[in-house]
Amino acid sequence: QYSVTSRGRVFRLKAYEIPQGTRTSKGQAIVNFLQLAPGEKVTMTLPMDDMEDATHLVMVTSRGTIKKCEMGQFENVRRSGLIAIGLDEGDELTWVKPSTGADDISLVSRDGQSIRFSEKDVRSMGRTAAGVRGIKLKAKSDYVVGMDIINPKLADKGQLELFTITENGLGKRTNLQEYKTQGRGGSGIHTAKVTAKTGGVVGAFISNKDDERDLILISKNGIVIRVPFKSVPSLGRDTQGVRVMRFKEAGDLVSSVAFV
Numbered sequence: 001q002y003s004v005t006s007r008g009r010v011f012r013l014k015a016y017e018i019p020q021g022t023r024t025s026k027g028q029a030i031v032n033f034l035q036l037a038p039g040e041k042v043t044m045t046l047p048m049d050d051m052e053d054a055t056h057l058v059m060v061t062s063r064g065t066i067k068k069c070e071m072g073q074f075e076n077v078r079r080s081g082l083i084a085i086g087l088d089e090g091d092e093l094t095w096v097k098p099s100t101g102a103d104d105i106s107l108v109s110r111d112g113q114s115i116r117f118s119e120k121d122v123r124s125m126g127r128t129a130a131g132v133r134g135i136k137l138k139a140k141s142d143y144v145v146g147m148d149i150i151n152p153k154l155a156d157k158g159q160l161e162l163f164t165i166t167e168n169g170l171g172k173r174t175n176l177q178e179y180k181t182q183g184r185g186g187s188g189i190h191t192a193k194v195t196a197k198t199g200g201v202v203g204a205f206i207s208n209k210d211d212e213r214d215l216i217l218i219s220k221n222g223i224v225i226r227v228p229f230k231s232v233p234s235l236g237r238d239t240q241g242v243r244v245m246r247f248k249e250a251g252d253l254v255s256s257v258a259f260v
Helices: 152-156
Strands: 002-005 009-012 042-046 056-061 065-070 093-099 104-109 113-118 144-150 160-166 170-175 201-208 214-219 224-228 254-259
Touching: 002 093, 042 093, 056 144, 093 144, 104 160, 104 201, 144 152, 160 254, 201 254
Parallel strands: 144 201
Antiparallel strands: 002 009, 002 042, 056 065, 056 093, 104 113, 104 144, 160 170, 160 201, 214 224, 214 254
């Protein structure tokens, strides 16, 4: 699998090199497996078997910069990692996904803004290039919390949805037909009504509306729940969503979400 770090480096790590643990074990520090610099952290892992049909890697930073590189530039990743993107001070590389070169891209911010644009709006660049603007964030405190690749043919048929989950455990699905393709670099449109009740958006990804998988939600205090994806209702774009996760302790929040 590829491991992506906040400082814009890509490492390649075999999954069997990580020892298997139990549900309640702490695990081992990632610095035992990757040569990370002080303050550098892993922001995403990417299984190699997801890349069979991919021609490019698309990268997005927390401040909304996007970049596309040909897959061939990452065939030989040395043990010390490879630079994948040049970053401005205060920015971090948080998302990397494989693409076919003819997909659409979805970006979602913590404040509930979303934009969908064609991958063709992003030209292929060298590894050390800084990229271009993917989404214009309205507030300095806002940042990208979700990035995904869209098959435009499936989206146009109404088969794909955008799932969002907020800090306070409210989630929903919204059909992608409500998200028209725009030009890269704009502010986008509302994808969730963010209020004090919902908290900010913490996760967003594209799914098939007939998906039979489950969702795993993890809170900051280490509580885990598993719910069927189909139990989350399909709602309009500018809505709050419904309660998906409740918390046992005051002040706990959703930390991350994944399909299983």
